[in-house]
Amino acid sequence: xxxxxxxxxxxxxxxxxxxxxxxxxxxxxxxxxxxxxxxxxxxxxxxxxxxxxxxxxxxxxxxxxxxxxxxxxxxxxxxxxxxxxxxxxxxxxxxxxxxxxxxxxxxxxxxxxxxxxxxxxxxxxxxxxxxxxxxxxxxxxxxxxxxxxxxxxxxxxxxxxxxxxxxxxxxxxxxxxxxxxxxxxxxxxxxxxxxxxxxxxxxxxxxxxxxxxxxxxxxxxxxxxxxxxxxxxxxxxxxxxxxxxxxxxxxxxxxxxxxxxxxxxxxxxxxxxxxxxxxxxxxxxxxxxxxxxxxxxxxxxxxxxxxxxxxxxxxxxxxxxxxxxxxxxxxxxxxxxxxxxxxxxxxxxxxxxxxxxxxxxxxxxxxxxxxxxxxxxxxxxxxxxxxxxxxxxx
Amino acid sequence: xxxxxxxxxxxxxxxxxxxxxxxxxxxxxxxxxxxxxxxxxxxxxxxxxxxxxxxxxxxxxxxxxxxxxxxxxxxxxxxxxxxxxxxxxxxxxxxxxxxxxxxxxxxxxxxxxxxxxxxxxxxxxxxxxxxxxxxxxxxxxxxxxxxxxxxxxxxxxxxxxxxxxxxxxxxxxxxxxxxxxxxxxxxxxxxxxxxxxxxxxxxxxxxxxxxxxxxxxxxxxxxxxxxxxxxxxxxxxxxxxxxxxxxxxxxxxxxxxxxxxxxxxxxxxxxxxxxxxxxxxxxxxxxxxxxxxxxxxxxxxxxxxxxxxxxxxxxxxxxxxxxxxxxxxxxxxxxxxxxxxxxxxxxxxxxxxxxxxxxxxxxxxxxxxxxxxxxxxxxxxxxxxxxxxxxxxxxxxxxxxxxxxxxxxxxxxxxxxxxxxxxxxxxxxxxxxxxxxxxxxxxxxxxxxxxxxxxxxxxxxxxxxxxxxxxxxxxxxxxxxxxxxxxxxxxxxxxxxxxxxxxxxxxxxxxxxxxxxxxxxxxxxxxxxxxxxxxxxxxxxxxxxxxxxxxxxxxxxxxxxxxxxxxxxxxxxx
Numbered sequence: 001x002x003x004x005x006x007x008x009x010x011x012x013x014x015x016x017x018x019x020x021x022x023x024x025x026x027x028x029x030x031x032x033x034x035x036x037x038x039x040x041x042x043x044x045x046x047x048x049x050x051x052x053x054x055x056x057x058x059x060x061x062x063x064x065x066x067x068x069x070x071x072x073x074x075x076x077x078x079x080x081x082x083x084x085x086x087x088x089x090x091x092x093x094x095x096x097x098x099x100x101x102x103x104x105x106x107x108x109x110x111x112x113x114x115x116x117x118x119x120x121x122x123x124x125x126x127x128x129x130x131x132x133x134x135x136x137x138x139x140x141x142x143x144x145x146x147x148x149x150x151x152x153x154x155x156x157x158x159x160x161x162x163x164x165x166x167x168x169x170x171x172x173x174x175x176x177x178x179x180x181x182x183x184x185x186x187x188x189x190x191x192x193x194x195x196x197x198x199x200x201x202x203x204x205x206x207x208x209x210x211x212x213x214x215x216x217x218x219x220x221x222x223x224x225x226x227x228x229x230x231x232x233x234x235x236x237x238x239x240x241x242x243x244x245x246x247x248x249x250x251x252x253x254x255x256x257x258x259x260x261x262x263x264x265x266x267x268x269x270x271x272x273x274x275x276x277x278x279x280x281x282x283x284x285x286x287x288x289x290x291x292x293x294x295x296x297x298x299x300x301x302x303x304x305x306x307x308x309x310x311x312x313x314x315x316x317x318x319x320x321x322x323x324x325x326x327x328x329x330x331x332x333x334x335x336x337x338x339x340x341x342x343x344x345x346x347x348x349x350x351x352x353x354x355x356x357x358x359x360x361x362x363x364x365x366x367x368x369x370x371x372x373x374x375x376x377x378x379x380x381x382x383x384x385x386x387x388x389x390x391x392x393x394x
Numbered sequence: 395x396x397x398x399x400x401x402x403x404x405x406x407x408x409x410x411x412x413x414x415x416x417x418x419x420x421x422x423x424x425x426x427x428x429x430x431x432x433x434x435x436x437x438x439x440x441x442x443x444x445x446x447x448x449x450x451x452x453x454x455x456x457x458x459x460x461x462x463x464x465x466x467x468x469x470x471x472x473x474x475x476x477x478x479x480x481x482x483x484x485x486x487x488x489x490x491x492x493x494x495x496x497x498x499x500x501x502x503x504x505x506x507x508x509x510x511x512x513x514x515x516x517x518x519x520x521x522x523x524x525x526x527x528x529x530x531x532x533x534x535x536x537x538x539x540x541x542x543x544x545x546x547x548x549x550x551x552x553x554x555x556x557x558x559x560x561x562x563x564x565x566x567x568x569x570x571x572x573x574x575x576x577x578x579x580x581x582x583x584x585x586x587x588x589x590x591x592x593x594x595x596x597x598x599x600x601x602x603x604x605x606x607x608x609x610x611x612x613x614x615x616x617x618x619x620x621x622x623x624x625x626x627x628x629x630x631x632x633x634x635x636x637x638x639x640x641x642x643x644x645x646x647x648x649x650x651x652x653x654x655x656x657x658x659x660x661x662x663x664x665x666x667x668x669x670x671x672x673x674x675x676x677x678x679x680x681x682x683x684x685x686x687x688x689x690x691x692x693x694x695x696x697x698x699x700x701x702x703x704x705x706x707x708x709x710x711x712x713x714x715x716x717x718x719x720x721x722x723x724x725x726x727x728x729x730x731x732x733x734x735x736x737x738x739x740x741x742x743x744x745x746x747x748x749x750x751x752x753x754x755x756x757x758x759x760x761x762x763x764x765x766x767x768x769x770x771x772x773x774x775x776x777x778x779x780x781x782x783x784x785x786x787x788x789x790x791x792x793x794x795x796x797x798x799x800x801x802x803x804x805x806x807x808x809x810x811x812x813x814x815x816x817x818x819x820x821x822x823x824x825x826x827x828x829x830x831x832x833x834x835x836x837x838x839x840x841x842x843x844x845x846x847x848x849x850x851x852x853x854x855x856x857x858x859x860x861x862x863x864x865x866x867x868x869x870x871x872x873x874x875x876x877x878x879x880x881x882x883x884x885x886x887x888x889x890x891x892x893x894x895x896x897x898x899x900x901x902x903x904x905x906x907x908x909x910x911x912x913x914x915x916x917x918x919x920x921x922x923x924x925x926x927x928x929x930x931x932x933x934x935x936x937x938x939x940x941x942x943x944x945x946x947x948x949x950x951x952x953x954x955x956x957x958x959x960x961x962x963x964x965x966x967x968x
Contacts, residue, residue: 010468012464012465012467012468012475012493012494013464013493042561043467043471043473043494043562045494045496047496079437079468079471080467080471080562081467081468081471162561163561165560165561167560167561168561205412205415205416206411206412206415206416207408207409207412234412234413234416235416235419235420236413236416236419236420236421237420248423248426249416249419249420249422249423295416295419297415297416297418297419336430336433337423337426337427337430338426340426340429340430340433341433
């Protein structure tokens with residue numbers, strides 16, 4: 001049976017941050033830790049993180065991903081020096097990874113990872129996936145996993161990021177540090193289940209763009225115009241704007257089916273533009289020509305009410321059982337660039353307090369990344385601009 | 395008023411409206427960003443408060459350097475934080491710390507950033523982009539602060555490497571202001587730590603000195619000798635228990651007073667002694683001196699006082715430490731001994747006078763007897779009384795000889811040395827002539843070296859030579875014709891050596907150590923009192939000379955005496 005523990009902190013020195021997290025999450029005896037899952041702001045030295053793990057818990061497998069900030073049981077922090085840990089004791093897991101993940105190879109990379117997981121442990125019943133958040137077709141990633149593990153195995157997780165610059169992100173698997181990679185952890189503890197749900201609370205506004213030319217996850221034209229220029233024009237930004245300028249305000253919405261919209265609490269699912277590629281823009285999933293994309297505006301009351309709704313729905317589905325661990329992915333655009341500190345902490349409070357037991361938060365590992373994976377309408381789905389909760393329970 | 399619009403116009407108005415909605419999002423985001431910037435500024439000040447809390451706790455410079463470097467990274471969200479305390483003259487980095495920038499190129503980074511610090515022209519600099527495209531540092535905020543007179547300079551750099559410059563936020567004026575505040579605080583804390591270090595060093599010195607003082611104090615407290623510590627003016631600041639016990643004064647009674655104010659009175663010690671003491675104190679010199687002091691109860695006691703002046707590191711007198719040893723018992727013993735000595739001297743003198751008087755008085759009737767015997771003509775002696783008269787004559791002569799020797803001894807003991815110049819050679823010759831009648835068979839020989847005129851006590855030398863020569867003649871070889879006495883004399887201006895050698899029966903080795911003892915006689919072959927050599931030893935001792943006897947049984951005996959001469963000019967003229 002897997003056992004989870006977590007800790008998060010802001011610490012300039014990576015090695016000391018690793019040690020503080022390990023000691024606070026696990027205690028003095030680190031010999032029973034089998035897996036260390038790290039989220040660290042992009043300002044951390046990931047090589048130093050690897051070395052520190054080797055020194056303090058040499059027997060443990062290590063995975064890590066960069067992000068824009070962390071959320072732990074200790075609260076929210078969005079700086080260049082945040083670090084958070086979910087430590088796992090137990091053998092019912094497998095780890096796979098891929099390097100050089102991109103929109104064009106997303107399916108194959110993830111299929112290979114799924115195969116690797118299945119070979120290591122045929123009993124995999126859920127997958128925690130963390131891939132590069134830059135040039136990736138995340139829907140193809142999900143398809144890759146499902147092609148091996150089946151659509152019933154829940155794939156949850158996030159896409160790693162930098163500090164919303166959209167320039168670089170890091171992944172670590174054991175001793176290897178990758179800049180555009182991915183890792184997947186397959187859990188196989190048969191006593192564990194996972195409930196996932198995502199919410200954004202944005203509303204589509206105005207007339208939609210129509211994708212008039214696309215290839216894979218690249219949108220080349222919108223409304224018959226070069227995509228980047230048309231996109232930034234509608235946002236009221238100069239065409240010279242960087243991707244970082246568009247992310248907070250540039251969420252694009254795709255219409256959902258009525259059935260999925262009802263579950264989602266919103267008519268639209270949001271997608272992010274993760275990179276500019278000349279006149280084209282890199283979309284978070286593959287997109288077909290003719291697709292309508294709406295610009296959106298945030299609706300603060302809706303964001304809060306939807307948060308309450310999904311937490312209550314998850315609690316309803318787990319039927320009062322205590323979570324053994326909560327993984328959590330939040331869009332970096334929902335952090336300090338959307339809310340001020342107080343509102344953000346209130347929002348995090350709304351998602352954490354309902355899961356408290358005896359005044360204690362369950363082990364919690366969250367990050368501010370580019371995107372989130374959570375099930376929708378019974379399927380694995382990729383989301384942007386959402387808060388996605390993955391509650392693991394027995 | 396109604397206005398009809400064409401479809402085209404309506405379409406354009408609708409699109410404009412949409413743009414305004416999305417542009418509103420853009421403007422709203424600008425406000426959010428501005429709010430975030432203010433929030434981050436607030437976070438910055440909060441983190442600086444955290445720094446203040448930690449900096450107060452830091453005890454040493456290396457840890458403080460590490461804290462500054464880490465805080466730079468944390469506070470300004472930079473990739474690299476660097477801090478260096480260096481000497482202004484040699485620009486040597488005494489303490490430094492580099493945080494961030496990756497471990498693999500830490501040395502190169504340190505060198506690069508150190509170079510920025512050396513080259514900086516201003517106290518504070520902010521660079522948004524390096525001129526050199528290959529420079530490893532993309533942008534930095536730098537401070538170089540020194541405090542006049544300290545000789546030290548603090549260099550603080552918050553930097554972002556060129557290859558990661560896009561990832562990190564640009565520096566702005568607000569950040570630079572915060573940076574300046576942070577550096578000023580750091581300089582203040584550093585000065586405080588350095589001052590604390592200096593205080594620590596001083597405290598450590600004081601602690602060691604106190605420890606040493608405690609040890610010394612323990613010794614001073616427990617010693618049986620009195621210990622007094624005074625200030626530079628001689629006023630008592632501390633006395634030990636022994637001093638209080640010895641003098642009867644409690645510490646509280648005498649603190650601030652000078653010892654002479656209560657331990658001395660003018661009649662107790664000679665003016666010379668007090669002058670010697672005052673002079674030593676005035677000249678700040680060590681002195682050891684015996685003093686007679688007075689206790690609180692009025693009783694007198696003697697002390698041997700050792701006073702040591704104590705100087706500070708600037709050679710300025712700070713105190714005197716006096717150690718006083720009670721020598722009353724010693725002084726009393728000395729006085730008793732003096733008294734005894736005087737008594738003995740008097741007794742000796744009386745005894746000598748008595749012996750002299752007795753000897754003199756005894757000799758007078760003896761000489762009368764000898765005179766009367768001489769008046770009886772030999773041819774009138776009858777056969778009946780001849781033997782008796784000869785026995786009487788011999789006995790009176792022996793008695794006279796004995797009395798003469800006692801008188802000689804007594805004279806030597808009683809009378810002072812009388813130096814005079816005389817011809818030793820003729821003196822010896824006269825004695826030999828006088829003694830020739832003792833044994834006509836003895837051949838005498840005098841071997842001379844040096845001046846014949848000597849400066850000695852003529853009378854004592856006469857007694858000495860009479861004794862030694864008469865012994866040599868008396869104990870020379872008998873029964874053959876080769877009895878011989880050789881006198882060897884060597885004179886120098888300083889001393890006179892006289893060696894008298896006979897070829898007689900000699901003295902057994904076992905008796906050699908006793909030959910100068912009173913009444914010792916090594917041979918019974920001739921009559922004697924056993925006083926001769928004893929008187930010779932007494933005389934040579936009195937004259938400051940030396941006498942040595944060597945002898946070999948059956949071969950003969952040699953007595954060598956060495957007598958110091960005085961210069962002619964030194965002979966008292968009476």
